[in-house]
Amino acid sequence: MVANLPPQFYQKEAELKKAKTLQEKIAILEEMLAIMPKHKSSEKLQAEIKAKISRYRKEMEKPAVAGRKSGPLVEREGAAQMVICGPANTGKSTLLAALTRATPVIADYPYTTKLPLPGMLAYQDIAFQLVDTPALSQTGSEPWLGELLRRADGWLFLFDLASDALLESLEDSLAALEKFHLKQPGLFSFSKPIIWVGNKIDQPEAITNKQVFQELYGDKIGDWWPISAKEKEGLSVLPEKIFQLLSLLRIYTKIPGKPPDLKAPFVLRQPATVVDLASAIHQELPSNFRYARLWRRDTPTPLVVGREFLLQDGDIVEIHT
Ligand SMILES: Nc1nc2c(ncn2[C@@H]2O[C@H](COP(=O)(O)OP(=O)(O)O)[C@@H](O)[C@H]2O)c(=O)[nH]1
Ligand SMILES: [Mg+2]
Secondary structure (H helix, E strand, O other), X not given: OOOOOOHHHHHHHHHHHHOOOHHHHHHHHHHHHHHOOOOHHHHHHHHHHHHHHHHHHHXXXXXXXXXXXXXXXXXXXXXXXXXXXXXXXXXXHHHHHHHOOOOOOOOOOOOOXXXXXXXXXXXXXXXXEXXXXXXXXXXXXXXXXXXXXXXXXXXXXXXEOOOOOHHHHHHHHHHHHHHOOOEOOOOOOEOOOEEEEEEOOOOOOHHHHHHHHHHHHHHHHOOOEEOEOOOOEOOOOHHHHHHHHOOEEEEEEOOOOOOOOOOOOEEEEXXXXXXXXXXXXXXXXXXXXXXXXXXXXXXXXXXXXXXOOEOOOOOEEEEEO
């Protein structure tokens, strides 16, 4: 018996009993993990919940059999997967076309996009995968969209600053996220990091809507980025924002006696240690690890470091076994 479980935990436990799909079950278990206190006496329960999540995940990854379909998911490529989501007609497909070489269908009627479509966005020496999606709405969105959002590293949430329905459509998308268990009911708290983007600032209506939006949502969401996907205005900040949002690190590796490989960094998420890098390189490397030599920007001589040393973006690391 674990002490000090908050009442919400029991509420979630009850929801779990009623949950029908694996996706719902995973979402609820993840919420349970997030709200439970992390102390010694809850370790066993935490481990049980994590084991359940991974069992359900494995089940979901099984190829679709008759009668069970997980929907069109997109395999992650590059340094991170960011899903472009939001209400209908906000310019999601236009944004994908503006930032990548993908060629989605763009039209002035809603629900043009039926399936997810990926494209790659370069940022310095790495690239992010962006995924265009159909409208996010309470009534129209299919369960696979929830699953796609759940598997992503983060979301680019696009709203239309030139639309009369800006606020209603935004609330509808937020409600859809709640329905998918990707947002805490009644709170501005989401299960993934988000870049909020207001599109169509080239339109005159956007000027007043921008102020209204800022007044109503500014405090809740913090920074957001006004852009015009069509005119390619304001887009250049987005790759860097993705990099920061996901707390990414690029680490370059070096084999003793050879120059470093500066072409293909390993991309890790902060906080990451030398041993995290070792596991990313090869699963057996951590057990053979002895020490690493590390070159860091603005540090004149290489450092000799151990497993738990914290990495910084741009570090060059040579692992000795
Ligand atoms: N004025 C203006 N129109 C845009 C912009 N971005 C998209 N649109 C138009 O909005 C409509 C919907 O665009 P689309 O990319 O298909 O939206 P989606 O449904 O969110 O994928 C199309 O007519 C686009 O040309 C923009 O930045 N400014
Ligand atoms: Mg579209």
